[in-house]
Amino acid sequence: MKAKRYQTTFRQIMAGAITVIFGLPLYLALVNVFKTEEQITRYPVALPAPFTLDNLYKVITRPDNLLFEGLKTSLIVTVATVIIVVFFASTLGYYIARHPRSRYLQALLLIFIAGMMVPTQVTIVPVARLLSWFGLMGTLQGMILFQTGGGLLSFAVFVYSGFVKSIPRELDESAMIDGAGRFTLFWRIIFPLMRPATATVAIFLTLWTWNEFLIPLIILGPGKGITITTGIFTAVDNLNINYGGAFALMFLSALPLLAFFFLLQKEFIAGLTGGSLKG
Numbered sequence: 001m002k003a004k005r006y007q008t009t010f011r012q013i014m015a016g017a018i019t020v021i022f023g024l025p026l027y028l029a030l031v032n033v034f035k036t037e038e039q040i041t042r043y044p045v046a047l048p049a050p051f052t053l054d055n056l057y058k059v060i061t062r063p064d065n066l067l068f069e070g071l072k073t074s075l076i077v078t079v080a081t082v083i084i085v086v087f088f089a090s091t092l093g094y095y096i097a098r099h100p101r102s103r104y105l106q107a108l109l110l111i112f113i114a115g116m117m118v119p120t121q122v123t124i125v126p127v128a129r130l131l132s133w134f135g136l137m138g139t140l141q142g143m144i145l146f147q148t149g150g151g152l153l154s155f156a157v158f159v160y161s162g163f164v165k166s167i168p169r170e171l172d173e174s175a176m177i178d179g180a181g182r183f184t185l186f187w188r189i190i191f192p193l194m195r196p197a198t199a200t201v202a203i204f205l206t207l208w209t210w211n212e213f214l215i216p217l218i219i220l221g222p223g224k225g226i227t228i229t230t231g232i233f234t235a236v237d238n239l240n241i242n243y244g245g246a247f248a249l250m251f252l253s254a255l256p257l258l259a260f261f262f263l264l265q266k267e268f269i270a271g272l273t274g275g276s277l278k279g
């Protein structure tokens with residue numbers, strides 16, 4: 001009994017320590033948004049006293065529209081990337097899952113899984129050279145192609161192929177007997193059932209694309225447009241460590257992600273567990 005009690009206490013202490021480690025940066029980022037510069041430097045952990053919105057106002061009213069330009073560019077890239085990846089990954093994942101005896105398709109799935117293990121830093125230089133040959137460096141099209149062709153597509157195919165295994169094959173056969181073609185079968189019957197998987201893929205892709213820093217920094221380059229992450233980098237550099245402005249910019253840039261997650265959180269949880277029902 002004592003051993004179990006000590007084990008439980010140890011787990012609680014470890015859980016509390018991990019919570020503090022991951023929660024403290026979030027707490028500091030949140031409370032320091034509403035402080036003056038003097039309060040941030042002297043009392044970074046304390047609650048705002050007095051409470052101020054000056055940091056948010058200064059970021060929103062910047063003459064260069066850094067916040068809104070960054071949000072616009074990030075939104076365009078993220079939405080385009082998610083739509084393209086969901087389209088190709090859902091169809092390919094469905095086809096692979098419905099042909100489990102095909103060695104070629106299973107080998108293709110293994111290639112996609114292996115692609116998830118390759119860091120972006122390894123591929124960014126050769127891909128950047130390819131984009132340069134086609135005149136796509138410094139363009140949003142080039143950046144979107146880079147995002148869709150990387151590990152994001154591999155991850156999405158893996159999720160969809162696993163989730164489709166939980167959808168009975170008899171559903172396909174019944175629809176085909178009723179006269180449904182392949183196009184109708186997938187887009188009107190199967191794809192709506194894949195909504196939890198789509199929500200999971202969309203949330204992860206949105207998070208990764210929105211927070212990406214290295215790719216837009218290299219692909220877009222200086223003066224070619226900014227995303228919200230490169231905008232924060234530029235602002236922090238130009239503000240000479242204006243902590244209030246930096247915290248405010250980070251706070252505002254995270255709001256769209258939080259809203260998107262809370263909107264799809266139920267489907268997200270279902271999508272994480274759906275692929276384990278079969279196969």
